[in-house]
Amino acid sequence: MAAINVITTPSLDGKRRAFVLAEDGIGHYPEFRAFFTDIFDLARVGLQRPGYLAAPSGTQYALVFTGRSGEPFPTGVEIYALVPALEPLDEEMVDRDLWEILRWMIGGVGGEWTLADLDATGRLYRLPAAVS
């Protein structure tokens, strides 16, 4: 879990936000919505700004939360890698970072959601990031 750090808004000079993952149903299990709400103070911040993370590779990620009328906020989250504006993504790096973000999330959600089960699921489905 220490591999992921919540950071303040980073400089976007010379960078672009590269879309890497989206979730439309962050509240499918409400404890996941609660985790992000707590971590990024979303009840107060709302849609004012994304949340930001620094991953093990050193790459920073923006978490853009989304809302939908009639449903508790946030309803979804989009993850963007902050990368040099004109350079292609290092897909393997992003994949490893995303796996660490998932591990950070599951560790933070806690309760019946365990890292052991996430890691076992990753191994069962032979995810490169989980078996390396």
Added chain:
Amino acid sequence: MDESPLPATIRDQWPWQPRFARANGWRMHYVDEGTGDPVVLLHGNPTWGFLYRDFVAPLTQAGHRVIIPDMVGFGLSEKPAQEEAHSLDGHIANLTALLRQLDLRRITLVCHDWGGPTGLGFALSNLDRMRALVVMSTWAWPLPPAEFHTRIFPWRMMHAPLVGPYLLGRHNALAGRGIYLSVVDRDKFRKRAQPAYDWVLPDPESRLVTWTWPRWIPLDATARALERFSWIERELAECRLPALIVWGREDDVFDHATFAGRFKQLLPHAEGPHLVTGRHFVQEDSSPEIAALIADFLARHPGER
């Protein structure tokens, strides 16, 4: 009609003319082979019509018209990019649109996995078009869920928020390895069938429904499709259509003792359950046996004309 977009290695096993219909606002692919009373074969998640490739010859030779749709979001059908495009009622309406457009009558509906709730939703609201039901490795009631579906590892973790888009979207885990884990003869499956399931889900966006459909399986009384499942169960208990229950002996998703047994309680007049070799994707291991069971069953239940 269009030319098949499939690569030759898949066309060798799935040579039928692709057909497309505008169904409930979506482009829906299906194959339509043979003549006679229609047998409509319905797949679930994350498969497509290919699952029934070895049913076409025996059923058409037995004098049936065989129709195999790809549900919207799967196979060669349109794959909406929005999760909100998918709901149980919406999928029932898609199927209803297609089968009414083809003006099918005296339908035998063969239901597997999500083809169960979807197909039974059609059948029970279009009884005048129906001849018979065949169910295998599926369910038709709100609760309780399969024990497999209540477990965090691997089922609920696999489609948890963000994990689902990563695991099933980026890495195509359900079609790429999930089916493999749920067949008996894995070596044969990997060599012969795996590429056909991979090919139709090439990009993360195309796999959307593979991680959103699992979220529609009711786990408790707050589930969003609970009322529809309750209706299906009530109506099925009143249904007197000839019915056949076929199940995989090794099915560890919907175990036969619990699930085939409950179908038998709901449909006490049904034949079966007939147990054949197979895990959840029972067609991958026992298509010839199941097709023969269906042909024999229909020969003995001609129904009223």
